[in-house]
Amino acid sequence: HGTSKINGRGYLEIGGVEAEEIAMRYGTPVLVYDEELIRMQCRKYKEAFSKSGFSYKVSYASKAFLCKQLVKLIEEEGLALDVVSGGELYTALQADFPAERIHFHGNNKTVQEIQMGLEAHIGCFVVDNFWELELLHTLAEQRRQKVDILLRITPGIEASTHAYITTGQDDSKFGFSVKNGQALQAARIAVNQPFYNLIGVHCHIGSQIFETVGFVKAVEVMTFFFKRVQEEGHRMHVLNLGGGFGIRYNEDDGPLPIKEYIDAMIKEVEKAFHTEKDLPAIWIEPGRSIVGEAGTTLYTIGAIKEIPGVRKYISVDGGISDNIRPALYKARHEAMIANRNDEQKELVSVAGKCCESGDMLVWDILLPKVRSGDILAVSCTGAYTYAMSNNYNKMPRPAVVFISGGKVKQVIRRETYEDLLRNEL
Numbered sequence: 001h002g003t004s005k006i007n008g009r010g011y012l013e014i015g016g017v018e019a020e021e022i023a024m025r026y027g028t029p030v031l032v033y034d035e036e037l038i039r040m041q042c043r044k045y046k047e048a049f050s051k052s053g054f055s056y057k058v059s060y061a062s063k064a065f066l067c068k069q070l071v072k073l074i075e076e077e078g079l080a081l082d083v084v085s086g087g088e089l090y091t092a093l094q095a096d097f098p099a100e101r102i103h104f105h106g107n108n109k110t111v112q113e114i115q116m117g118l119e120a121h122i123g124c125f126v127v128d129n130f131w132e133l134e135l136l137h138t139l140a141e142q143r144r145q146k147v148d149i150l151l152r153i154t155p156g157i158e159a160s161t162h163a164y165i166t167t168g169q170d171d172s173k174f175g176f177s178v179k180n181g182q183a184l185q186a187a188r189i190a191v192n193q194p195f196y197n198l199i200g201v202h203c204h205i206g207s208q209i210f211e212t213v214g215f216v217k218a219v220e221v222m223t224f225f226f227k228r229v230q231e232e233g234h235r236m237h238v239l240n241l242g243g244g245f246g247i248r249y250n251e252d253d254g255p256l257p258i259k260e261y262i263d264a265m266i267k268e269v270e271k272a273f274h275t276e277k278d279l280p281a282i283w284i285e286p287g288r289s290i291v292g293e294a295g296t297t298l299y300t301i302g303a304i305k306e307i308p309g310v311r312k313y314i315s316v317d318g319g320i321s322d323n324i325r326p327a328l329y330k331a332r333h334e335a336m337i338a339n340r341n342d343e344q345k346e347l348v349s350v351a352g353k354c355c356e357s358g359d360m361l362v363w364d365i366l367l368p369k370v371r372s373g374d375i376l377a378v379s380c381t382g383a384y385t386y387a388m389s390n391n392y393n394k395m396p397r398p399a400v401v402f403i404s405g406g407k408v409k410q411v412i413r414r415e416t417y418e419d420l421l422r423n424e425l
């Protein structure tokens with residue numbers, strides 16, 4: 001992926017730096033980001049829209065991975081930023097991200113989080129339910145501050161992906177359903193509230209999606225609803241179609257080029273509106289596809305256990321504490337030995353070091369014959385790994401480094417044992 005390659009010595013190199021050297025310098029586990037690849041992904045989205053004539057906004061879904069350095073990069077690339085919590089908002093503001101480019105999501109924003117967003121004068125709130133519709137308005141009114149809002153709509157689409165990450169179906173904790181009329185009811189309330197400016201509608205059908213069909217169906221439902229609201233005499237200008245564009249974790253995954261997803265959406269939106277002046281702006285919110293393939297986690301191999309005729313386990317110095325995806329979603333990441341390139345391979349399984357049998361990083365993978373001390377690289381760990389990391393078994397979170405132009409920069413230091421006790425009274 002990106003600038004990663006096997007160099008002349010047969011070793012893994014990321015952004016021009018040998019993985020083994022990074023492991024030695026920063027210790028393991030360490031999450032290595034190829035900054036060029038993140039920037040390339042941002043640009044691909046913008047390019048996909050730029051010639052379409054559509055007004056657009058690409059907003060990075062920061063839940064996939066967020067740190068101040070990344071906020072700066074997203075800012076430089078001209079993207080907007082989605083946040084779903086006070087913590088994400090705080091991080092963005094601390095990194096001086098322009099508030100007007102921040103969008104606030106979430107199905108249960110607290111009073112304190114909403115106040116924080118209002119005080120910062122963020123770009124818009126994506127209102128998820130009737131409770132929030134009332135609460136946000138009350139708080140905005142108290143401040144005499146008019147806010148731009150989008151309504152989160154559940155378009156009733158079942159995206160073909162893991163059940164935990166589909167979100168567009170009617171029986172969902174997110175959004176107002178179109179089918180049962182709640183979406184229209186919410187829109188009617190919103191347009192009558194003096195401190196609301198209902199600028200558009202939003203949907204997100206799921207994550208790690210490989211086909212355009214779900215997006216196309218969502219556009220159909222959303223444009224229909226959009227026009228329905230306009231018919232009542234209220235003009236909106238934003239159609240936010242969420243994120244969910246898939247990436248390639250392993251050879252079975254077949255994501256489409258970014259342009260194909262965008263083209264399919266654009267075509268369907270055009271179909272729904274007869275005159276150019278009626279066309280809404282298209283907003284999207286990719287997370288995984290911006291940072292996922294740019295991340296590689298390096299581990300050191302420790303214990304090697306062979307059960308003759310059954311399985312060979314090789315254990316690394318991390319696990320579900322830094323990448324819960326294999327255990328939680330049966331996600332299959334690829335792995336390789338970064339400092340060895342023997343032709344001869346054997347079938348092994350890679351185990352984490354946390355205390356449960358489910359802590360396996362990769363089942364059944366062909367790797368060269370390893371020795372303790374070798375460096376294992378797990379690819380595509382840029383999205384929803386560090387973001388979902390935890391201190392199970394009191395494991396400190398790994399270090400995070402960015403590589404650009406052959407230079408390595410540490411952006412998050414490894415947690416220490418003292419960090420683990422920081423909050424104890």
Ligand code: LLP
Pocket residue numbers: 061064105165167204206207208242243244245285286287288289325329383384
């Ligand atoms: N917008 C909304 C409203 C979302 O809920 C999400 C993801 C996104 C955008 C970004 O979706 P993406 O482009 O990253 O697919 N932890 C899971 C993924 C959960 C996705 C949650 N929502 C995983 O590791 O696969």
